[in-house]
Amino acid sequence: MKLQQDIDIFAEEIDPEVRESVYGTSKLKISKRADILSKDFEDANVVRKMAGLVKQHTIENLPKYLAQAEESFTRNGVVVHWAADGEEANQIVLDIMKKRNARKVVKSKSMVTEETHLVPFLEKNGMEAVETDLGEYIVQIDGDTPSHIVTPIIHKNRRQVGRSFEREGLGPYSEDPETLTNMARVHLRQKYLDADVGITGANFVVAESGRIAIVTNEGNARFSMAATKTHIAMVGIEKLVPRDEDLGLMLSILSRSSTGQRITVYTQFISGPKVEAQEEGPEEMHVIFLDNGRSDVLASDCREILRCIRCGACLNTCPVYRQTSGHAYRAVYPGPVGSVLSPLINRHGFAPLADLPKASSLCGACQEVCPVNIPIPDLLVRLRNKGKTEEAERASINTPGFGVWAMAASSPSIWKSGLTMGNALNWVPKALLSVEPSARSWQKTRDLPEFKGGDFRAWLKERKRGKQ
Amino acid sequence: MITPSVNGTRINFMATCLCDSFYSDVAKAAYQVLEHVGCEIDFPEGQTCCGQPAHNAGDWKNARKVVKHNLDTFAGDAPVIIPSGSCAAMNRHGAMLCMEEDSRLEEAKGLASRSWELCEFLVESLGVETWPGTFRKKVALHRSCHTRGTKSYESAVKLLSAINGLELVEVGELDQCCGFGGTFCVSFPNVSKKMGQLKIQHLIEKIPDVVASLDMACMLHFGGMMDRQKITTPRMHVSQILLAALESTRKGGSV
Structure with missing residues (x-):
C-alpha cells in the first residue's frame, strides 16, 4: 500500500518557478474578480444564486431541453449528432471530415475536446489539427497538457514560451509578451486560411433558439468557424440554458468570475451555417452533444456539479490548487470542480481518481466564488463517503480509521476515562508517538499542545460547588 | 447551512x-x-x-x-x-x-x-453590541473557514472592536485556509504545511501582540507550526480576549 498521496508528493516536488506562476496568477485573478463584482453588483451573491437556479432548473429538465435544442438547431439548418462517449464523438468529427475530403483543422479552445483527446485522435488519423488559442497552441507545441481550464499555461512563464517559440522557428528568442503574441498571430493566420474545418466548443447552448454562445479574448473562435467551410461545435449535454435571455445573466457572471472582465473581448452568437445572403462563412454546421458519463452524474447525488460553466474561479481561489498546480490532479479537469467531476466521468472508473476528493481542506472558498453556487465542499464529502464505502485504496492513503474513536465518542463513560488517561500522552516520548502514521505526519512540522483532558470538567464542578 | x-x-x-x-x-x-x-x-x-x-x-x-x-x-x-x-x-x-x-x-x-x-x-x-473593559493589544484575527456563510467573523470583529485599547490589525489573504482541514493535515502534510506557512506569515506580518481565532482546530495546526518554529506571538481564542477585557473591569485596572 502506498504511504503518501500522489498530490502531496507533487506539492513537495513542484518546481518553485511553476508554483510561483500558478500562485501569483490565480491570486491576481481572484482579486480582480472580487473588485469587479463588488463594483458592479450590490450583492453578487444574489447573482450567483440566480445563475445557479437557472442551471439547476436546466439540468433537472435536461431531456426536455435537449429535445428542444435539437429541434431548434435542425430548424436553423444545423446537423445535430449525439455521442455517448469520447470515442464516438471523435469518430463523428472524423467522419464529417472524410465526407468533405477535409484534412486540415483549426480548433479553438474547448475543454470537452480535451476530455475526448480529439487532437491526438485526428493526428493519428492523418489529419492536421492546430490549436489556435494562444495558451493551447503553446501546450500543443510543447507536447504538454493544460493545467487550468481557462488559462491552460498558467504553469508557464514568458521565458519558457519564448524558448518554445524560438525552438519552433516562430522567431528569435523574446520574452516580451506582445512580441510573442505577434509571432503566434502571424503563424496562426495562415493556418486559418488553409483550414478546411473549424472546431469549437460552446460556453452556452440555448435550447429555444438553437444558438450557441462562445466567449474568447483572442477572437480565435471567430476565425476558426468563419474562415472554414465546415464548423463543428462539440459540447457537453450540460451546456444548455433554456432561453436567449438567460445569456444576459450567464455572460455577466462568467467573465467576471473567470478573468475579472465585465465581458470578454469577443462574444459570438452562432445560430447556424451561412445563409444565402451571406458571402462568407461555413456552409455546414454540426453540433455534437457529448454525454461521456454526464447522464450518470445527473443520476447521482453529485448532479449539482453539472451546473458548472467552466469559469475556473474555484481553481483560482483554492489554496490546494495554488500550491500544487493543475497537473497534480492527473485529470483534464483539475482543482475543486475537477475533484468532483473527474473521478465521476473517468473512463477507468472512480477508484483510480478516488484521492482527488480528499485533496481539499473543505475550506469552502470554492463555493464562495462559484458563479452558479455549486456546493462543492458537500460534493467532495459525498465522494469521500463513496470512496470509503467502495473501499477505494487511493481514498484511504494516510487517513486514520474512525471505528475506535466513534465508539468512544458515542459512549460518555469511555470518553471520560479517555480524557483522564489521555494525560499520559504528555509523558510519552515524542518518538514513541511517531509510530502511528497520522501522529508521525502531524509531528513532522507541528508540536502538539499539552493534553489537559478533563481539566474543564473539574473546573466546572468546582465552580458550581462554589456558587451553591 | x-x-x-x-x-x-x-x-x-x-x-x-x-x-x-x-x-x-x-x-x-x-x-x-x-x-x-x-x-x-x-x-x-x-x-x-x-x-x-x-x-x-x-x-x-x-x-x-x-x-x-x-x-x-x-x-x-x-x-x-x-x-x-x-x-x-x-x-x-x-x-x-x-x-x-x-x-x-x-x-x-x-x-x-x-x-x-x-x-x-x-x-x-442576544444583541450584544459592545464589550466592557480594556485590552491594550494589537490583535490579528484569523478568519476560520467554517464561519463562511455565517455572521461569526463579523460578530467577533464587532465585539473585539468595542473593547477599549484593542486594535485589530490587517491580515492578508483573509479568505485563505490555514491548511488544517481535519484529517487533511495528516493525509496531505506537504500541502497543509505550505498553506500553514502562508497563513502564519500573514497573521504575524503586522507584528501583532496576539493572534486570535474563533476556532481552536485551526490553531491546533498553525499554532503547532508556530511552536515548532519558535514563533512566540501569543495565541488566544476570541473568548479569552473577551474574558481578559471583562477581568480588567473587575480589577479596576487595565491590561
Missing part, C-alpha cells in the same frame, strides 16, 4: 472535544463570557465530539454514530452554544448531510436550528 433561529438565555454549552482535551482555558473563558451576558448554562456531561472528524474524512457510518449520540445529549429546545465555528458548522450543516437518509434527520435539522457559534450568538441572538 441552516441559520440558527432558536434564541434564549437558557442554553446548552458544547465545549468541543478539542477544548475538552487540550484547550480547557478556552472552554472556561467561553463559559464565563456566557455567564457574564446572563445565560443560564447547562453543560450536558455526556457530551463528546460533534462528529466532524469522521464526517469530513468520509466515514459517514461512524460519523452518524456520534451525531446520534449528540442528538440524545443535546435533546430539547435550548440553543446549543459552541466556542468553535467548525463544530458549529458540523451541527448546522454537516450532520444533516451524513444523516440525510437516516430516520433521525428531522432531529438533526432541529439541532442545526439551535446551534450557534459563540460570537454569532452573542451579537446576532
Whole structure:
C-alpha cells in the first residue's frame, strides 16, 4: 500500500518557478474578480444564486431541453449528432471530415475536446489539427497538457514560451509578451486560411433558439468557424440554458468570475451555417452533444456539479490548487470542480481518481466564488463517503480509521476515562508517538499542545460547588 | 447551512472535544463570557465530539454514530452554544448531510436550528453590541473557514472592536485556509504545511501582540507550526480576549 498521496508528493516536488506562476496568477485573478463584482453588483451573491437556479432548473429538465435544442438547431439548418462517449464523438468529427475530403483543422479552445483527446485522435488519423488559442497552441507545441481550464499555461512563464517559440522557428528568442503574441498571430493566420474545418466548443447552448454562445479574448473562435467551410461545435449535454435571455445573466457572471472582465473581448452568437445572403462563412454546421458519463452524474447525488460553466474561479481561489498546480490532479479537469467531476466521468472508473476528493481542506472558498453556487465542499464529502464505502485504496492513503474513536465518542463513560488517561500522552516520548502514521505526519512540522483532558470538567464542578 | 433561529438565555454549552482535551482555558473563558451576558448554562456531561472528524474524512457510518449520540445529549429546545465555528458548522450543516437518509434527520435539522457559534450568538441572538473593559493589544484575527456563510467573523470583529485599547490589525489573504482541514493535515502534510506557512506569515506580518481565532482546530495546526518554529506571538481564542477585557473591569485596572 502506498504511504503518501500522489498530490502531496507533487506539492513537495513542484518546481518553485511553476508554483510561483500558478500562485501569483490565480491570486491576481481572484482579486480582480472580487473588485469587479463588488463594483458592479450590490450583492453578487444574489447573482450567483440566480445563475445557479437557472442551471439547476436546466439540468433537472435536461431531456426536455435537449429535445428542444435539437429541434431548434435542425430548424436553423444545423446537423445535430449525439455521442455517448469520447470515442464516438471523435469518430463523428472524423467522419464529417472524410465526407468533405477535409484534412486540415483549426480548433479553438474547448475543454470537452480535451476530455475526448480529439487532437491526438485526428493526428493519428492523418489529419492536421492546430490549436489556435494562444495558451493551447503553446501546450500543443510543447507536447504538454493544460493545467487550468481557462488559462491552460498558467504553469508557464514568458521565458519558457519564448524558448518554445524560438525552438519552433516562430522567431528569435523574446520574452516580451506582445512580441510573442505577434509571432503566434502571424503563424496562426495562415493556418486559418488553409483550414478546411473549424472546431469549437460552446460556453452556452440555448435550447429555444438553437444558438450557441462562445466567449474568447483572442477572437480565435471567430476565425476558426468563419474562415472554414465546415464548423463543428462539440459540447457537453450540460451546456444548455433554456432561453436567449438567460445569456444576459450567464455572460455577466462568467467573465467576471473567470478573468475579472465585465465581458470578454469577443462574444459570438452562432445560430447556424451561412445563409444565402451571406458571402462568407461555413456552409455546414454540426453540433455534437457529448454525454461521456454526464447522464450518470445527473443520476447521482453529485448532479449539482453539472451546473458548472467552466469559469475556473474555484481553481483560482483554492489554496490546494495554488500550491500544487493543475497537473497534480492527473485529470483534464483539475482543482475543486475537477475533484468532483473527474473521478465521476473517468473512463477507468472512480477508484483510480478516488484521492482527488480528499485533496481539499473543505475550506469552502470554492463555493464562495462559484458563479452558479455549486456546493462543492458537500460534493467532495459525498465522494469521500463513496470512496470509503467502495473501499477505494487511493481514498484511504494516510487517513486514520474512525471505528475506535466513534465508539468512544458515542459512549460518555469511555470518553471520560479517555480524557483522564489521555494525560499520559504528555509523558510519552515524542518518538514513541511517531509510530502511528497520522501522529508521525502531524509531528513532522507541528508540536502538539499539552493534553489537559478533563481539566474543564473539574473546573466546572468546582465552580458550581462554589456558587451553591 | 441552516441559520440558527432558536434564541434564549437558557442554553446548552458544547465545549468541543478539542477544548475538552487540550484547550480547557478556552472552554472556561467561553463559559464565563456566557455567564457574564446572563445565560443560564447547562453543560450536558455526556457530551463528546460533534462528529466532524469522521464526517469530513468520509466515514459517514461512524460519523452518524456520534451525531446520534449528540442528538440524545443535546435533546430539547435550548440553543446549543459552541466556542468553535467548525463544530458549529458540523451541527448546522454537516450532520444533516451524513444523516440525510437516516430516520433521525428531522432531529438533526432541529439541532442545526439551535446551534450557534459563540460570537454569532452573542451579537446576532442576544444583541450584544459592545464589550466592557480594556485590552491594550494589537490583535490579528484569523478568519476560520467554517464561519463562511455565517455572521461569526463579523460578530467577533464587532465585539473585539468595542473593547477599549484593542486594535485589530490587517491580515492578508483573509479568505485563505490555514491548511488544517481535519484529517487533511495528516493525509496531505506537504500541502497543509505550505498553506500553514502562508497563513502564519500573514497573521504575524503586522507584528501583532496576539493572534486570535474563533476556532481552536485551526490553531491546533498553525499554532503547532508556530511552536515548532519558535514563533512566540501569543495565541488566544476570541473568548479569552473577551474574558481578559471583562477581568480588567473587575480589577479596576487595565491590561
